[in-house]
Amino acid sequence: MSEKRRNSLRTLFVCAFVVGLALPALAVQPRERLARYDGAVKPRAGGTVAISPLAVDELPSGDSLRRGWEKFVTEQGGGWKVYIDPRSGLPALAEGRGIPWVPGPGNTLQSDGPVTIERLERLARNFLAEHQALLGEWNDQIEIDPEASVERRPGVYQLVFRQVVDGVRVENARFDFHVAAGNLVSFGTHRWARVTTSGVPRIDAAEAQTIFDAYLGGEDRESRVPAAPPELTLLALDPRMERSPAPWQGARGEGLAHRLVWRLSFRVPGEAPLWVGEIDAHSGEVLAFYDAAHYASVRGGVFPRMGNGDCAAGGCDFPHPLPFADISEDGQASVFTDDFGVYQCNSDGAPVTTSLDAQYVRIADECGPTTESAVCAEGLDFGQRAGENCAVQPGASDGNTSAARTSFYHVNRAKQAARAYMPDNTWLQGVLTVNTNVNNTCNASYGGQLNMFRAGNGCGNTGENLGVVVHEWGHGMDDNDGGGFDNPSEAYADVVAIFWSHDGCIGPGFYVDGRTCSGFGDTCLECTGVREMDWAKRQSGEPATPAGFVDPRCDAGDGPCGRQVHCESHPISESIYDLATRDLPAMGLDAASAWQLAEKLWYETRTGSGGDIYNCSLPA
Numbered sequence: 001m002s003e004k005r006r007n008s009l010r011t012l013f014v015c016a017f018v019v020g021l022a023l024p025a026l027a028v029q030p031r032e033r034l035a036r037y038d039g040a041v042k043p044r045a046g047g048t049v050a051i052s053p054l055a056v057d058e059l060p061s062g063d064s065l066r067r068g069w070e071k072f073v074t075e076q077g078g079g080w081k082v083y084i085d086p087r088s089g090l091p092a093l094a095e096g097r098g099i100p101w102v103p104g105p106g107n108t109l110q111s112d113g114p115v116t117i118e119r120l121e122r123l124a125r126n127f128l129a130e131h132q133a134l135l136g137e138w139n140d141q142i143e144i145d146p147e148a149s150v151e152r153r154p155g156v157y158q159l160v161f162r163q164v165v166d167g168v169r170v171e172n173a174r175f176d177f178h179v180a181a182g183n184l185v186s187f188g189t190h191r192w193a194r195v196t197t198s199g200v201p202r203i204d205a206a207e208a209q210t211i212f213d214a215y216l217g218g219e220d221r222e223s224r225v226p227a228a229p230p231e232l233t234l235l236a237l238d239p240r241m242e243r244s245p246a247p248w249q250g251a252r253g254e255g256l257a258h259r260l261v262w263r264l265s266f267r268v269p270g271e272a273p274l275w276v277g278e279i280d281a282h283s284g285e286v287l288a289f290y291d292a293a294h295y296a297s298v299r300g301g302v303f304p305r306m307g308n309g310d311c312a313a314g315g316c317d318f319p320h321p322l323p324f325a326d327i328s329e330d331g332q333a334s335v336f337t338d339d340f341g342v343y344q345c346n347s348d349g350a351p352v353t354t355s356l357d358a359q360y361v362r363i364a365d366e367c368g369p370t371t372e373s374a375v376c377a378e379g380l381d382f383g384q385r386a387g388e389n390c391a392v393q394p395g396a397s398d399g400n401t402s403a404a405r406t407s408f409y410h411v412n413r414a415k416q417a418a419r420a421y422m423p424d425n426t427w428l429q430g431v432l433t434v435n436t437n438v439n440n441t442c443n444a445s446y447g448g449q450l451n452m453f454r455a456g457n458g459c460g461n462t463g464e465n466l467g468v469v470v471h472e473w474g475h476g477m478d479d480n481d482g483g484g485f486d487n488p489s490e491a492y493a494d495v496v497a498i499f500w501s502h503d504g505c506i507g508p509g510f511y512v513d514g515r516t517c518s519g520f521g522d523t524c525l526e527c528t529g530v531r532e533m534d535w536a537k538r539q540s541g542e543p544a545t546p547a548g549f550v551d552p553r554c555d556a557g558d559g560p561c562g563r564q565v566h567c568e569s570h571p572i573s574e575s576i577y578d579l580a581t582r583d584l585p586a587m588g589l590d591a592a593s594a595w596q597l598a599e600k601l602w603y604e605t606r607t608g609s610g611g612d613i614y615n616c617s618l619p620a
């Protein structure tokens, strides 16, 4: 190709239309971030305590616990349901029609002064003493949690007691009481059992630190900055100390064991993880080592395939993680979510904002700016479809459109997959601008940026259409793989779309008025996209060859045969589709392996490709 022609091609807005859909094969992706101490991670054995409560009437009829609770229910006039935690023999939940505690609309007690948490605490302690045979004797281990004990709504109270041994709290153990309309209406325990482990440590914090340092090794000790003072805590664990949780089958009341631990933590400045070690304060054993950083995610509604509302075919949006999105916490410089849309909060309550002006993709939506914010720890949810084109959810920014979210997601995934094949390609490392809801219809284009058009005139919004989005991105990849555009670039773009969709129909849902593609006169039987590259699904049932298809059907143009470039995509794209779905399977490959091989052959031969994809000399 002459230099002049190449330049004219480069400046041309390459028309689009593409296909496909298909999630990237995550297995071929390299892990984006390997944290420094990943190799030392040790999950807390027994830390996940599976609880399957048992209704009291499921206990054997002669069981003394069952008889005791039946007596309780009778005394309260019936109407109570009690579920036992087999690990402790205590109620996981008891709920009923109410036991009058303080004056309220649910009883006839006479008003006698204000209802306070202190007053309710006294009532709860009296209740425990009255029902000691069923609830146990905890006076030496129980204390009210003033932060968790609150009036949730007028007249509705939650009381939470914590278990404390030798001044050390048992983590996550709680005994709850709920009062509504003046009555006790429910109570229950969680991870609550008699502690037989001493809360007085045998080793001190300094000794625990020495053990921790030895566990981690000394190489980068200087880089570790303590994140919090050493903390002594009691853990209630499954006594089997196994990694995977299972319901308790052992003796009732023996389903929890306690370990006193020193919890030590550190960060490495500039890195996300908050590393935590737990060292048994009696034995010195390293019980656990893990990343405790609080991660939240950016997510939003994305159309898997198209925006036409045909849910079974991938035409309805649902929440997806938004990968590599920008996140600014409290006005600080942006960081980026990982490939699962996850980010880390420095401060859980801080505000975070994103504008999809991100690591690899920048969205510019013509409906308005895209800016969403949230509380850091809660994560940032863009929400889902509100309607066509510029419609957004109430309160959402003008540019938080279905096309913005969907294009952001799919272009990111396409780039991510390509980075795995072409790790040295600088364009893939850069930021690609995607203009969504461009005020036009029935097309899309690439010209250094992607331009995705609105729905209308019988066409769907191309920014909501995986196949079209990836086709346009394919032009960009073609432009930036070295060697300039292939000719026709339409074939490059169609092939990329086919790989993503595993579908010969390029951009199904492009037409939403019942039309199928024209096939340049060889009518598409079912494809609502722009081209059908499975010849069996066109009227003729014949593969498109230069002599049999391009010559009689394609108008004059700039393709290798001197014909229109979209039309000339057919012989090439059909060959690739045939290779993946017919030729390779005929040689014995399963479908998934056939697609993978075809894709690998394609991408790994793209670097430096350009000019005519094939030689052609049609009859004069």
Ligand SMILES: [Zn+2]
Residues within 6 Å of the ligand: 014, 015, 016, 017, 018, 471, 472, 475, 489, 490, 493
């Ligand atoms: Zn195109």
